[in-house]
Amino acid sequence: MTPVLDHLAILPILLPLAVGAFMLLFDERRRLLKMSLSLVTVFALLAIAVTLVVLVGLPNGDRWSTMIVYPLGNWPPPFGIVLVVDRLAALMLLLTSVLGCATLLFAMARWHKAGPRFYTLFLLLLTGLNGAFLTGDLFNLFVFFEILLAASYGLVLHGSGTARVRAGLHYIPINLVASSLFLVGVAVIYGVTGTLNMADLSRIVPTLSPDSRTLMEAGAAVLGVAFLVKAGMWPLSFWLPTTYAAACAPIAAMFAIMTKVGIYVILRLFLLCFGDEAGASEEFGALWLYYGGMATILFGGIGVLASQSMQRLGGYSVLISSGTLLAAIGTGNSAVISGALYYLVTSTLAISAYFLLVELIERGQAAGADVLAVTLEIFGDPEEDVEDEDEEVGVAIPATIAVLGGAFLATTALLAGLPPLSGFIAKFAMLSALLNEAGDIPFAHWSFVALLMLSGLATLIAMTRNGIRTLWVPAETEIPRVRAIEAIPVGALLFLCAAMTFAGGPVMRYMEATAQILYWPSEYARDVLGDRPAGHITSDPRASGHGPAGGPP
């Protein structure tokens, strides 16, 4: 690899940060300038992410995959902070930039005018997301989490309004408390192992003495709670549907990836520190993830059926998606995880498209109309009988409604996991891997299968009900005016899901390779730390040259 290409690894962080800061210099009225700058930035990020995905897929020497390790300030790891681009990080970067392009285009139609400094906050959110995916250092991860959270606090409140402020009042404290837990977990892990570098951590964990092991596991559990709050595992998820429903459409669509940051970190740290090579700590916490994930699916499924507004339905679909992913990670089976990665991408794209679509569909309706509709459905509409008499003549469906309805149908199929779209392939991949495990299939696996099916059914019922009452009504309600710039992002996201169906083979192969690499923490550590033997780790890591004590190795 050429030296110039090496610097690609830091661009996804540097570029949005620099452009976002630069835009603060201009007056709010220079919208066109800010708009074009941000647009160029997000498409540049997309191009960088595609390049990185191609680069990490290239074979390198004796290996069939490349890893880009970027030591910041050229301090050798584990002393300096490293950025690491492996297949998983590149995949998440690509997903982030795709969502970024789609939601920014959508927001340009009208939402960017709803409040000040939209573009700067949006680019800072991208900085934080990209940084969290790239970093190979625990404390650096905290910093990027805070950047993305700070930007998200501003974006939740974007557009103002009492509902958003109320949601922010819950969203901000719970994340601040989660950040405190994050710090406690990081501090305990540092105290026990003497390192913050994730690769170094994966080498040290198997060598810990039983006493320190307990402490390390306690630290990891506290850290895990912080990520599970972000990922929205039940019972840490009550803030999520309200916040997502209150945020304006493009922001809610971008937030679809925020829960996935929590999932990503859990996947990475769980497999690095407690994977197959972790000795006595192997699979620590796996059962918590498995059962917690299943409880989340159940909660999300009930929530989907109970939600009266379409935005809340979207919020609960996020929970179903998180729960499925957590449970899949908890199985600890690499084939299930490769299916789960495929599911992660499709469900994020689908939920994002759903949030954008709902805003378009509901534009023609009066506020609160959907709550009224649910009540009418249950108690019966007294005027219904009168209305139906002269409606027998066929009414032409307006073109806008036809397009929106088609898109709604596609999102329904994706979220419920129905064929022919990629939601089905994702669930099928996970289930077939789960049921193909050697030996007897335990009861827990069967419950996971049942929950996955039932959550799909619940989503299908809820989406159909919503679709009928919003799209299948007589043309009395005002037809929403939709601009092309708003329809294109939705179409593009759905098109990507369709493309993932047709290119299922190559995409699935990428995911399988990604999952397999995740199961070799020693390879990861070798790539990040170089060929230094693991022998520099003595029984007491504090005296091993990790701390400033600098004892002889």
Added chain:
Amino acid sequence: MEIVLAIGIGLFTASGVWLLLRPRTYQVIIGLALLSYAVNLFIFAMAGGGLRVDSPPILAPGGVGDPTAIADPIPQALVLTAIVIGFAMTALFLVVLLAARGRTGTDHVDGREPDR
């Protein structure tokens, strides 16, 4: 020394959590501040080699010096970062708190007074 720090962290955490669960936004923000003090002290307690007095993390000129006589500098750097971030977040939350007070006319965390 350890026992004093432990009691301090415990007191801060207990008061912080209690205030955090109170219904008024001002109590919540003070609770968050106390909690972040507790966390910052806790990070110090986790320094490699335990707590040290009178041992700044400065190397002797021209040499490495005695490693047992210097404190672990990493937790100090972490605490500094955590303080800055915590301070910024508290300020940001204060703004939201004021916005909520102005919009809903109440300082209850749910944005409305509970029905009595």
